[in-house]
Amino acid sequence: MSERKRIGTKKKVREPLSHERIVQAAFALIDRRGLAVFSTRRLAEELGCEAMSIYHYFPSKAHLFDAMVDRCMAEIPVPPSDDDWIERLRRMAFGYRAMALRHPGFYPLLAVHRLNTRTALGLLDRVLKVFEAGGLSVAARSRQFRVFGYYLTGACLDETAGYARGPSAAEPVPGDEFARDFPSIAAVGPYFKPEHHLKTFEAGLEVVLEGIRASRKS
Amino acid sequence: MSERKRIGTKKKVREPLSHERIVQAAFALIDRRGLAVFSTRRLAEELGCEAMSIYHYFPSKAHLFDAMVDRCMAEIPVPPSDDDWIERLRRMAFGYRAMALRHPGFYPLLAVHRLNTRTALGLLDRVLKVFEAGGLSVAARSRQFRVFGYYLTGACLDETAGYARGPSAAEPVPGDEFARDFPSIAAVGPYFKPEHHLKTFEAGLEVVLEGIRASRKS
DNA sequence: GTCATATTCTTACAGTGTAAGAACACAAAT
DNA sequence: ATTTGTGTTCTTACACTGTAAGAATATGAC
Numbered sequence: 001m002s003e004r005k006r007i008g009t010k011k012k013v014r015e016p017l018s019h020e021r022i023v024q025a026a027f028a029l030i031d032r033r034g035l036a037v038f039s040t041r042r043l044a045e046e047l048g049c050e051a052m053s054i055y056h057y058f059p060s061k062a063h064l065f066d067a068m069v070d071r072c073m074a075e076i077p078v079p080p081s082d083d084d085w086i087e088r089l090r091r092m093a094f095g096y097r098a099m100a101l102r103h104p105g106f107y108p109l110l111a112v113h114r115l116n117t118r119t120a121l122g123l124l125d126r127v128l129k130v131f132e133a134g135g136l137s138v139a140a141r142s143r144q145f146r147v148f149g150y151y152l153t154g155a156c157l158d159e160t161a162g163y164a165r166g167p168s169a170a171e172p173v174p175g176d177e178f179a180r181d182f183p184s185i186a187a188v189g190p191y192f193k194p195e196h197h198l199k200t201f202e203a204g205l206e207v208v209l210e211g212i213r214a215s216r217k218s
Numbered sequence: 219m220s221e222r223k224r225i226g227t228k229k230k231v232r233e234p235l236s237h238e239r240i241v242q243a244a245f246a247l248i249d250r251r252g253l254a255v256f257s258t259r260r261l262a263e264e265l266g267c268e269a270m271s272i273y274h275y276f277p278s279k280a281h282l283f284d285a286m287v288d289r290c291m292a293e294i295p296v297p298p299s300d301d302d303w304i305e306r307l308r309r310m311a312f313g314y315r316a317m318a319l320r321h322p323g324f325y326p327l328l329a330v331h332r333l334n335t336r337t338a339l340g341l342l343d344r345v346l347k348v349f350e351a352g353g354l355s356v357a358a359r360s361r362q363f364r365v366f367g368y369y370l371t372g373a374c375l376d377e378t379a380g381y382a383r384g385p386s387a388a389e390p391v392p393g394d395e396f397a398r399d400f401p402s403i404a405a406v407g408p409y410f411k412p413e414h415h416l417k418t419f420e421a422g423l424e425v426v427l428e429g430i431r432a433s434r435k436s
Numbered sequence: 437g438t439c440a441t442a443t444t445c446t447t448a449c450a451g452t453g454t455a456a457g458a459a460c461a462c463a464a465a466t
Numbered sequence: 467a468t469t470t471g472t473g474t475t476c477t478t479a480c481a482c483t484g485t486a487a488g489a490a491t492a493t494g495a496c
Contacts, residue, residue, distance in 0.1 A: 017474080039452065052454075053475050061453065066388045112326050112379045117388045121400050128402035142409035147369075147422035150376060154368030157375075161330045170284045170335045182339050184346035191360030204365035207429030211422070235443080257483060270485075271444050279484065 014048050019057050022047065023067055030105040069110050070119045075099050078126050085134040086209055092127060093152055093205050100156035108161040111153050135216055144212045151208045159197050232266050237275050240265065241285055248323040287328050288337045293317050296344050303352040304427055310345060311370055311423050318374035326379040329371050353434055362430045369426045377415050 015021060025046045030038050040061060044051040058064040076099050079091040100107040115124065127148075131141035179186045233239060243264045248256050258279060262269040276282040294317050297309040318325040333342065345366075349359035397404045 040454085041452080050476050052477080055454070056474060059454095063388070108330050112375060116390050118391060118399070121391065121396075121403060125400040125402045128406060132402060138405060139409060142406035142414070143418045143421050145406065146376065146410075146418050147373075147425065150372030150422060151365075151368055152372070153375060154370070154372030155365075157330060157371060158364065158368060170281075172334050173336060173339065178339075181336070182343040184343045184350060185339060187356060188346060188360035188363065191357060192364075196360070200361045200364050203361050203433075204368060204426075204429070207365065207425060207432075208422075210429070211425030214425075215421075258485080259483080268445050270446080273485070274443060277485095 017047065017049060017053060017057060019067065022054055022057055022064065023071060026064060026068060027103060027106060031103050032105070034105050035109060065109060065113070066117060068106060069113050069115070070117045072099050072103060072106070072110055073115070073117075073120045073123045075102070076123060078123070081133065085130050086213055088130050088133075089127075089148065089212065090205065090209060092130070093148070096152050097156055097159070097201060100160055104160040107156055111157050131212075134212070136212075140215045144215050148208060148212065151204060155201050155204065159194075159201070235265065235267060235271060235275060237285065240272055240275055240282065241289060244282060244286060245289075245321060245324060249321050250323070252323050253327060283327060283331070284335060286324060287331050287333070288335045290317050290321060290324070290328055291333070291335075291338045291341050293320070294341060296341070299351065303348050304431055306348050306351075307345075307366065307427060307430065308423065310348075311366075314370050315374055315377070315419060318378055322378040325374055329375050349430075352430070354430075358433045362433050366426060366430065369422060373419050373422065377412075377419070 022043070026038070026043055029043055029046050040051045040054055044054060047054070054064070058067065076092065076095045079088045081088070083091075100110075103110075115121065128141065128145055131145055134141075136144060173181070240261070244256070244261055247261055247264050258269045258272055262272060265272070272282070276285065294310065294313045297306045299306070301309075318328075321328070333339065346359065346363055349363055352359075354362060391399070
């Protein structure tokens with residue numbers, strides 16, 4: 001690692017491309033400017049290369065997205081197995097949410113993405129093992145696992161791309177009409193701000209976890 | 219309405235375009251072939267016209283999607299207010315799910331769409347009124363309303379575009395390796411089939427509803 | 437008929453993902 | 467130092483997208 005690239009001269013020196021660098025740049029671009037404006041050409045611009053150069057590392061945009069999904073899943077920590085199983089689920093839920101909030105632009109894509117890479121399946125498998133450790137029957141843990149996932153997906157989607165942020169061409173209803181025609185929404189409006197998201201997430205999570213714990217008897 | 223169009227002759231007779239007909243055709247196309255292959259040109263083909271003719275009725279694709287979202291929201295029945303409030307929430311949850319399942323191709327778009335049309339806001343307002351009827355404080359109903367929505371969104375997304383259906387370029391892990399490397403997933407596999415979706419949805423919904431009911435005291 | 441208006445189509449453009457292959461870089465072998 | 471090979475990057479091209487601008491057509495009023 002002595003003088004392999006002569007950094008600092010004016011001569012078109014550039015970090016060479018790599019899977020890692022491309023994935024990083026894609027996250028940076030998407031989480032900063034949104035999925036809607038993402039394209040291979042813009043990503044290439046960000047990387048300082050031509051669009052087709054990316055295809056030497058990823059055979060298609062879909063494969064790049066797969067790699068990004070994989071990376072997101074790998075970021076989620078799985079707590080040690082000597083903790084209480086419910087506590088482990090709670091920790092993983094927070095870990096999942098933290099991942100989503102680190103990638104607000106990308107998360108909506110992850111939420112509807114098929115999870116069939118080894119990394120993703122490995123995580124799901126480990127989550128299911130926690131349900132097994134809790135002593136749930138096959139039927140119970142398959143259900144509770146899904147309910148757990150439903151809640152996490154819905155919550156993270158709302159916090160990242162929620163209906164206040166999603167795309168829409170309709171112009172918003174003006175403030176005064178809004179207050180008159182939708183008084184119940186207006187009343188809770190202040191509580192819909194981001195600073196209440198964590199509390200809401202926690203409250204809902206506890207309910208879901210309580211349901212999971214209770215399902216052990218049935 | 220006697221002989222306005224002479225139906226049945228070979229002469230290029232065609233139902234004239236309309237907002238309604240375009241929206242219907244868009245639902246048909248998307249729910250049959252998926253969002254990925256949808257385009258204005260293909261929709262025009264389905265309608266028997268040219269792509270630009272659609273723009274006389276909707277100023278952009280985004281506006282068409284807005285109209286479709288609106289229509290979906292209008293399809294959800296709101297139960298009469300003399301029922302028990304929890305029962306009303308349960309009914310609306312099933313109504314919402316039924317809407318999603320009627321439009322499996324379109325739902326993923328709806329799930330991340332901003333809801334700021336009058337129709338959509340009207341529905342949200344009526345849902346919030348149910349929480350008010352239940353006697354929840356402003357803070358409690360703002361939270362429980364969101365948790366309710368999180369669950370519905372996550373569940374319907376999974377049932378329509380779930381991770382078993384979403385896009386992915388990665389080739390699936392072969393069966394024998396799967397059983398060896400991901401035994402916990404393999405064990406619950408049979409329970410992940412669509413015939414178990416309803417039971418799972420109901421189980422999770424009851425947990426969420428119980429949480430909502432319990433939040434009245436706090 | 438003529439005319440006004442509403443509807444539909446033609447053409448065109450900038451942007452997309454990516455196939456095919458040319459051009460380049462650089463280490464090892466001569 | 468030159469050649470060779472191999473991995474990396476770029477050039478060009480194509481079929482597709484959403485939609486702007488305006489021409490052509492249909493429809494009904496007078």
